[in-house]
Amino acid sequence: ETGVTQTPRHLVMGMTNKKSLKCEQHLGHNAMYWYKQSAKKPLELMFVYNFKEQTENNSVPSRFSPECPNSSHLFLHLHTLQPEDSALYLCASSQAGANYGYTFGSGTRLTVV
Amino acid sequence: DAKTTQPTSMDCAEGRAANLPCNHSTISGNEYVYWYRQIHSQGPQYIIHGLKNNETNEMASLIITEDRKSSTLILPHATLRDTAVYYCIVREDYGQNFVFGPGTRLSVLP
Numbered sequence: 711e712t713g714v715t716q717t718p719r720h721l722v723m724g725m726t727n728k729k730s731l732k733c734e735q736h737l738g739h740n741a742m743y744w745y746k747q748s749a750k751k752p753l754e755l756m757f758v759y760n761f762k763e764q765t766e767n768n769s770v771p772s773r774f775s776p777e778c779p780n781s782s783h784l785f786l787h788l789h790t791l792q793p794e795d796s797a798l799y800l801c802a803s804s805q806a807g808a809n810y811g812y813t814f815g816s817g818t819r820l821t822v823v
Numbered sequence: 824d825a826k827t828t829q830p831t832s833m834d835c836a837e838g839r840a841a842n843l844p845c846n847h848s849t850i851s852g853n854e855y856v857y858w859y860r861q862i863h864s865q866g867p868q869y870i871i872h873g874l875k876n877n878e879t880n881e882m883a884s885l886i887i888t889e890d891r892k893s894s895t896l897i898l899p900h901a902t903l904r905d906t907a908v909y910y911c912i913v914r915e916d917y918g919q920n921f922v923f924g925p926g927t928r929l930s931v932l933p
Contacts, residue, residue: 714866743920753867753923766920800866811857812921814866 713737716801716815724823725791731818733784733801739813741806742784744776747798747817759784760806791822826850827911832928835905841898843927845911848892854915856887858896859923860907867910867923870896901931 714735723729733742744756758766759778773795775787784801798819802812828846835841847856857872871878871885873894878885884897898905910926 745923752925755920755922758920798864802866811859811869811872812867813869816866817864819864 714801714803714813714815716799716818718818719816720819720821722821722823723788723791725793727791728787728789730788731786731799731801731820733786733803733815735782735801735803735813737803737813739803739805740781741804742778742781743802743804743812744784744786745800745802745814747800748794749797753800757786788820791820793822796821826854826913826922827924829909829911829924829927831925832930834930834932835898835901837903837931837933838900841901841905841929841931843896843898843909843911843929844893845896846893847911847913850891850913851915854913856885856891856894857912857914857921858883858885859910859912859921860905861910861926862904862907870909901929903931903933905929906931 717732740761742759745753746756747753755768756770757776762778773790777785798817800814800817802814804812855872855874858870859867861867870882871880873885887894908926908928910923912921
């Protein structure tokens with residue numbers, strides 16, 4: 711356990727489903743991130759939240775909708791996904807303004823059928 | 824734009840030192856060098872970072888050349904559990920988000 715917990719670990723969903731990925735950190739961090747890792751590709755930054763405010767959205771399609779209700783929780787709401795959205799979705803947290811690395815969760819392996 | 828260049832893959836014998844190189848010839852004065860690794864199907868794990876001095880912690884050592892244009896991550900006694908993809912990233916202090924490249928796939932062989 712790294713201090714960042716992601717649920718579920720695996721998710722299979724149909725293209726018309728709506729599902730949510732959850733991330734929780736108990737490290738006292740105030741910044742949280744969503745990354746996507748497709749097969750044989752580098753990690754891609756999707757969203758950044760600092761102090762619960764979204765500060766970055768890297769041209770992510772609207773079928774991905776993040777939510778950060780407090781500095782310890784981060785959600786990624788999914789709807790009408792495509793098969794090419796199948797990937798490992800990783801959450802990370804850090805202390806904003808500090809020169810430390812990120813702490814990543816173990817990820818959610820998403821398969822869209 | 825990629826700020827670092829790493830070999831695609833490397834092999835290392837178990838028990839020997841693994842030396843992973845990284846080129847960052849365009850690094851600026853306020854950019855740090857970070858190393859992460861990612862074991863298969865897990866999230867990346869922070870290893871170490873440095874600015875210009877060599878650094879050591881319980882996991883690894885980081886050697887940065889005097890001109891800061893390259894660095895080497897050293898795992899002093901590699902084990903099979905060190906098999907992973909290793910990422911070298913340069914980032915400004917306090918600012919930018921981490922941008923991951925393809926990294927180096929290290930295979931530790933028995």
